[in-house]
Amino acid sequence: xxxxxxxxxxxxxxxxxxxxxxxxxxxxxxxxxxxxxxxxxxxxxxxxxxxxxxxxxxxxxxxxxxxxxxxxxxxxxxxxxxxxxxxxxxxxxxxxxxxxxxxxxxxxxxxxxxxxxxxxxxxxxxxxxxxxxxxxxxxxxxxxxxxxxxxxxxxxxxxxxxxxxxxxxxxxxxxxxxxxxxxxxxxxxxxxxxxxxxxxxxxxxxxxxxxxxxxxxxxxxxxxxxxxxxxxxxxxxxxxxxxxxxxxxxxxxxxxxxxxxxxxxxxxxxxxxxxxxxxxx
Amino acid sequence: xxxxxxxxxxxxxxxxxxxxxxxxxxxxxxxxxxxxxxxxxxxxxxxxxxxxxxxxxxxxxxxxxxxxxxxxxxxxxxxxxxxxxxxxxxxxxxxxxxxxxxxxxxxxxxxxxxxxxxxxxxxxxxxxxxxxxxxxxxxxxxxxxxxxxxxxxxxxxxxxxxxxxxxxxxxxxxxxxxxxxxxxxxxxxxxxxxxxxxxxxxxxxxxxxxxxxxxxxxxxxxxxxxxxxxxxxxxxxxxxxxxxxxxxxxxxxxxxxxxxxxx
Numbered sequence: 001x002x003x004x005x006x007x008x009x010x011x012x013x014x015x016x017x018x019x020x021x022x023x024x025x026x027x028x029x030x031x032x033x034x035x036x037x038x039x040x041x042x043x044x045x046x047x048x049x050x051x052x053x054x055x056x057x058x059x060x061x062x063x064x065x066x067x068x069x070x071x072x073x074x075x076x077x078x079x080x081x082x083x084x085x086x087x088x089x090x091x092x093x094x095x096x097x098x099x100x101x102x103x104x105x106x107x108x109x110x111x112x113x114x115x116x117x118x119x120x121x122x123x124x125x126x127x128x129x130x131x132x133x134x135x136x137x138x139x140x141x142x143x144x145x146x147x148x149x150x151x152x153x154x155x156x157x158x159x160x161x162x163x164x165x166x167x168x169x170x171x172x173x174x175x176x177x178x179x180x181x182x183x184x185x186x187x188x189x190x191x192x193x194x195x196x197x198x199x200x201x202x203x204x205x206x207x208x209x210x211x212x213x214x215x216x217x218x219x220x221x222x223x224x225x226x227x228x229x230x231x232x233x234x235x236x237x238x239x240x241x242x243x244x245x246x247x248x249x250x251x252x253x254x255x256x257x258x259x260x261x262x263x264x265x266x267x268x269x270x271x272x273x274x275x276x277x278x279x280x281x
Numbered sequence: 282x283x284x285x286x287x288x289x290x291x292x293x294x295x296x297x298x299x300x301x302x303x304x305x306x307x308x309x310x311x312x313x314x315x316x317x318x319x320x321x322x323x324x325x326x327x328x329x330x331x332x333x334x335x336x337x338x339x340x341x342x343x344x345x346x347x348x349x350x351x352x353x354x355x356x357x358x359x360x361x362x363x364x365x366x367x368x369x370x371x372x373x374x375x376x377x378x379x380x381x382x383x384x385x386x387x388x389x390x391x392x393x394x395x396x397x398x399x400x401x402x403x404x405x406x407x408x409x410x411x412x413x414x415x416x417x418x419x420x421x422x423x424x425x426x427x428x429x430x431x432x433x434x435x436x437x438x439x440x441x442x443x444x445x446x447x448x449x450x451x452x453x454x455x456x457x458x459x460x461x462x463x464x465x466x467x468x469x470x471x472x473x474x475x476x477x478x479x480x481x482x483x484x485x486x487x488x489x490x491x492x493x494x495x496x497x498x499x500x501x502x503x504x505x506x507x508x509x510x511x512x513x514x515x516x517x518x519x520x521x522x523x524x525x526x527x528x529x530x531x532x533x534x535x536x537x538x539x540x541x542x543x544x
Contacts, residue, residue, distance in 0.1 A: 143397055150396040151382070151389040151407070158372050158383045165370040168332055170358030170387035170450065179393075277379045279407040 014199075019238050020133035021195045026218035026234035027140050028187035033224050034148075035180040036160035038091055040212045041082070041098035044105050045075040045185045047207025049192030051109065054121045054202055064127035064197065071193030072186045079185035080178075087177045102208050109204035120203030121196075128197040136190055137231070144227040148275045156180070157277060221262045223269015232271055285310040285454055285485050286331065291340035293326055300326040302509035303340065308454070313476060313486045315496045317520075318506035319530055324489040325367060327506070328456050331487075332364050333357050345453060359387040363447035364456035367489075369439045373432035377423055377442055380431050381414040384449030414449055420482075421445045421475060437468045441475070448479065455479065457488040461495050473499050497521065505529065 001009070009016065025042055032039040053071035056062045062070075078101070086097045109115045116122075147153055158166035159173055167173045196202045214237070222233025237255065244251045262270065286308040293301040301323045308314045316324050329335040331342060333354035342350045349357055363384070372380050388410060391403040418424040421441040426434065431442060440460060447455050457476070461469045469492060476499055479486055490496050496503065497517040505513040505520060507529040513520060520526055528536035 143393075146399075147393060147396055150403075151386065151410075152393065152396055154375070154379055154383045155386055157375060157379075158386075161372045161374060162370050164334060165366070165372070166383070167354040168334075168358055168364055169384050169446070170355050171383075172355045274374065277375065278382055278411060279404065 015238070015242060016130065017128075017133060017195070017198045019235055020130075020137050021191045021198075022215075022218065022234040022238050023137045023231040024133075024140060024187050024191035024194070025215045026222065026230035027137075027144060027227060028184045028191065029215050029219045030224055030227055030230045031144070031180045031183045031187065033219050034156045034160060035176055036163065037087075037177060037180060038095045039086075039098045039181060039184065040095050040216060041079070041101050041181075042184060042188045042215045043207045043209075043211040044098070044102035045079065045188035046192035046195075046211070047102070047105055047109070047202075047204075048075040048078055049189030050196040050202045050207070051115060051121070051192075052189075053193035054124050054196045055115075057124060057127065057197070058121060067127075067197075068132070068190065068193055072189040075185035075189035075192075076182055079181045083178045083181050087174060087181065099209055099212055102212055106204050106208045115204070118204065120201060122201040124196050124200050124202065126198055126200060128194045133194050133198070136194070140187060141227050141231065145275070148227060149277055149279070153275060154277045157274075217259050219269070221259060221269060223266075223271050225268060225272055225274040229269050229271035229273075233269065236270075283309060285345065286487070287341075287343045288327075288331070289341045289343075291327070291330060291342065292338045293323075293330055293335060294338045299509050301330060301337075304506070304509070304511050306504055306511065306514075308485060308487055309502070310453070310485050311480065311483070312501040313480050313488065313499055315500040315503045316487070316489050316506060317491075317493070317496055317503060321508075322506040322529075323509040324506055325458060326509075328364065328458050328489060332362065332456060358450075358452075361450075361453035362456070363450065363452035363454070363484075365440075365443045365447050365458055365460060367458040367462065369436075369443055371431045371439055371443050371446065373430070375431055376428050377418065377431050377434070378411070378414055378427040380442055380446050381417055381449045382410055384446035385410045385413065387450055413451075414445075417445045417449050420448070420478065422471075437464055440464070440472075444475065444479075448484065451482075452484055454485045454487060457486060457490075459489055459491060461490055461492045469495055 025046060028042045049071040052074040053067045056067045056070060082101060086094055089097055110118055155171045155176060158169060158171060159176060163173055218234035218237060219230040221237060223229040240255055241251050244254055247254055284307045288304055288306040290303045290305065291301055292303050304327060316327065318324055326335060330337050333352060337350065341348060344360060344362060372383060389406055391400060395403045415424055415427065418427055421444055423438060423442055423445060434442060461472055464472060473495060476486055500517055503515065503517055503520045504511060505526050512525050512529060513523050524536060524540060527539060
């Protein structure tokens with residue numbers, strides 16, 4: 001590595017990690033929005049991935065190669081658990097129910113000593129890095145891209161446009177909904193495990209309501225026409241606070257203004273293009 | 282098989298209203314069967330019961346000899362039942378071709394793994410689906426527009442696209458909910474031709490329609506509903522002569538006067 005790159009990386013290491021992790025979180029909200037579900041459990045799933053992976057590393061001394069895939073298990077179990085009762089809800093009711101999951105879990109982390117209570121878990125060894133974070137992000141993007149162009153992508157867009165019509169076409173709507181929720185849990189769980197293993201510390205307040213809304217705003221800004229769109233949204237919203245350091249306390253205001261402008265004037269996001277959803281004839 | 286779709290005592294109650302009241306109906310394969318009746322007679326509710334969007338309060342539905350009373354909508358579609366809607370419900374953001382391909386959803390068996398692996402069987406299925414979709418677009422006369430965004434089509438073409446989407450998977454039965462609504466006479470005539478072609482291709486047609494000349498010219502059999510009940514069923518000629526049908530549409534006073542005039 002040339003010295004200037006080394007310097008740059010040293011200075012912006014956390015930002016580089018955050019861009020990759022937030023990219024995965026953007027894909028996590030993308031998969032549920034792409035089937036027309038306003039499910040806001042991504043931050044909660046991320047927290048489950050972070051806590052379960054940190055505990056596997058700290059208390060059971062498991063190798064990271066095992067911890068990383070295993071970090072999906074708990075979020076997926078919770079997704080299955082809440083999937084049955086909540087997937088009959090739609091729109092804002094589903095949003096509220098899934099935000100509730102995040103708040104319940106926050107209270108659990110806070111009040112159970114095994115999870116570190118209010119202090120969280122610290123001293124998590126730095127096991128993840130550029131390779132694991134961006135490798136998984138690239139793999140997730142590629143998989144979602146291929147799926148988006150297949151009959152599954154068509155079914156997802158059909159559901160998002162008109163669920164009744166999609167069902168009349170023979171699309172198993174409940175199965176797709178659950179599938180999207182599980183995929184969302186996997187992606188957020190991985191993001192949680194990766195971020196826990198680059199930041200050395202996790203706390204109960206990192207996975208509540210505010211991050212849930214931030215993750216949603218990635219997709220609102222970027223759009224959901226292609227999988228890359230929400231990732232771009234995440235990158236912009238992660239970089240902006242750094243670029244706007246001069247604005248000090250007004251940074252969040254500026255962030256908010258950008259989201260409002262995007263929602264008002266770019267209803268399909270800054271990357272409104274859509275995938276062609278069929279193969280070659 | 283002499284009966285493709287059979288309804289027995291089918292009833293749907295809402296609070297204070299019986300939308301469909303113990304309706305019996307037998308649709309013979311290879312026919313065009315129309316359901317008519319004044320506004321609010323329960324025609325669309327009957328369609329929603331048949332396609333599974335509304336669950337019956339009582340009664341049985343059987344299709345191709347299987348009871349489908351409790352089957353979810355998507356399974357009925359996979360068994361071979363297509364439908365269109367009274368208010369057009371195409372997928373506006375998709376292209377014309379993608380809309381029709383979506384109608385072929387039941388013909389794809391592979392899941393995420395098969396898609397990501399790019400299995401040859403799935404690629405063949407996709408190629409066959411595209412060929413079939415283009416054929417159906419030919420049938421309704423929309424092949425030239427196959428790459429256009431569906432929302433950009435004029436109204437009449439959107440109706441035809443919806444029919445193409447319903448026909449894509451070669452269903453045994455297609456339900457057309459007011460297909461001629463909002464069409465001009467030329468478009469209606471073309472639609473009548475299309476419906477005959479559909480029957481000719483082996484798909485049975487069950488339709489709800491208000492355009493009486495369209496129904497009477499086209500149908501093999503007509504069922505008349507009023508206030509949720511089946512009041513008559515017969516050939517178009519029998520329906521035209523039936524005093525109960527005239528009464529349902531025009532009210533008892535006018536019907537009685539017409540009967541006097543006829544004598």
